[in-house]
Amino acid sequence: MKIVIAGGHGKVALRLTRLLTDRGDSVVGIVRNPRHVGDVGKAGGEAVVLDLERATVDEVALALAGADAAVFSAGSGSSATSARRDTMDRAAVVLVMDAAEKAGVRRFLHVSSINVGCADDRGISDGYAVYLRAKRAAEEHIFTRDRLDWTVLRPGVLTDGQGDGTVELTAGNKVGPKRARFDEVAREDVAAVLxxxxxxxxxxxxxxxxxxxxxxxxxxxR
Incomplete structure (x- = not known):
């Protein structure tokens, strides 16, 4: 299979690239920074340099051409401004979905957050709340896409610890959880679930x- 990962230099994305290429799949990682091309290559993938905050649908569709699946695993980063939260965590998701539809790629997987829907919960910081609202808005776009075979994965608090191949996986709903949760999960295991x-x-x-x-x-x- 050929899989294209938006946010190809992310910590989950690089782990996902290694897992997929180790078993013989072809992986293209979309990265913003040319300096990250080598890291994607070391993980076994091929990098395409595109800034998802400025790229056109046609440019992203070209990167997606011939893919069996697209994975959105990009993010604005912990110190992002409110404006960048919107352009990266919401608008870029819409862009990649538009491009997937144009390229004829039906399978779309989105890495979201366990606390989508909890932006107004007590204990949620202002910066995290902005991030969660952007992620929620992105999901609302996803749910309208009947031309995509989408799956949304909402991981808990991500850690760099070694994955052990075991998880707690539960069904989510479109509304999101009633209360914020801060259970941890290893990025390695999130990549394996993907x-x-x-x-x-x-x-x-x-x-x-x-x-x-x-x-x-x-x-x-199962």
Whole structure:
């Protein structure tokens, strides 16, 4: 398979690239910074330099040409301004979906957040709330796309610890959780869940929440 990852230099994305290419898949990582091309290559992928905050639909569609699936794993970063939260965490998602439709790529996986819908919850900082509202707006766009076989994955608080191949995977809903959660999950395990979701087209149209747990990933998806 050929998989294109928007945000190809992200910590989840690089792990996902390694997992996919190790098993023989072809991976294209879309990166903004030319200095990140080498890191994508070391992970086994091919990098395409595109700024998703400025690129056109045609430019992104060209990067997606011939792909079997697109994964949106880009993010604005922890110190982003409110304006960049919107352009990266919402508008860029819409851009990639538009491009996927234009390129004829139906399978679309989106890495969201466990706390989508909890922007007004007590204990949520102002900066995090802006991020969550942008992620929520992106999801609302996703849910309208009947030309895409989308799956939304909402991971918990991401850590760099070694993944152990086990998680707690539960069904989410379009509204989001009632209260904020801060359960942790290793980026390595999030990447492995994305691989499993790519392999399961019957997970299209579904929302999943993933945190650390005791269930092997394949069993959790089944």
């Amino acid at each position: 691989v499993a979701l790519i392999d399961r087209p019957d997970t299209a149209g579904r929302i999943y929440v993933v945190v650390g747990g005791e269930t092997p990933i394949e069993e959790a998806i």
